Amino acid sequence: LEPRPDTETLVEAMLPFVRAVAVREGECRILDLGTGTGAIALALLSAVPTAIATGVDLSAGVLATAARNAGQLGLAGRFTVLQSDWFEKVSGRYHVIAANPPYIPSEDIGNLQDEVRNFDPRLALDGGADGLNPYRIIAAEAARFLETEGRIAVEIGHTQHNEVCEIFAAAGYVPGGAFRDLGGNDRVIVFERIKP
Numbered sequence: 001l002e003p004r005p006d007t008e009t010l011v012e013a014m015l016p017f018v019r020a021v022a023v024r025e026g027e028c029r030i031l032d033l034g035t036g037t038g039a040i041a042l043a044l045l046s047a048v049p050t051a052i053a054t055g056v057d058l059s060a061g062v063l064a065t066a067a068r069n070a071g072q073l074g075l076a077g078r079f080t081v082l083q084s085d086w087f088e089k090v091s092g093r094y095h096v097i098a099a100n101p102p103y104i105p106s107e108d109i110g111n112l113q114d115e116v117r118n119f120d121p122r123l124a125l126d127g128g129a130d131g132l133n134p135y136r137i138i139a140a141e142a143a144r145f146l147e148t149e150g151r152i153a154v155e156i157g158h159t160q161h162n163e164v165c166e167i168f169a170a171a172g173y174v175p176g177g178a179f180r181d182l183g184g185n186d187r188v189i190v191f192e193r194i195k196p
Contacts, residue, residue, distance in 0.1 A: 033099040038066030101134030139171035158185035
């Protein structure tokens with residue numbers, strides 16, 4: 001599972017917030033859902049020395065790779081891996097919940113570029129019938145793991161902006177910004193809780 005250049009968009013979108021929280025609170029706790037190789041969490045940890053992260057994935061194999069990557073980067077002391085189906089085994093509260101979830105509709109998997117279809121695990125690609133299942137799970141369950149002023153950042157398919165915003169709005173979130181990838185497509189949306 002190779003991180004694609006689009007993943008940089010999520011890191012760049014969240015870096016100012018992670019830095020600000022780290023300065024204000026003395027640390028910034030990051031939950032990286034579907035961490036894969038750890039690219040998102042490890043990039044944020046590299047840039048912010050007082051950030052700590054938990055990388056969640058269903059695959060023990062990719063978690064071993066993520067842990068190895070953290071070790072090679074000298075970040076093992078601030079990066080924990082957790083084998084979990086989304087939030088199932090997660091505990092604690094986080095300032096940032098980041099996710100690059102599977103967002104491809106099941107029936108479209110066969111039409112992907114060979115480099116993606118043949119090398120990335122299907123689990124990392126398949127977002128269910130409409131490609132939106134992971135967003136429904138994250139929107140429904142994130143609140144109890146998110147600090148009051150926290151942010152959720154999700155990578156999206158370039159046609160999914162409105163649908164993903166609707167899913168999060170129904171769960172009590174407002175978009176705090178959308179970020180485009182190198183191709184000019186909406187690729188990351190950052191959400192925050194609606195203030196009571």
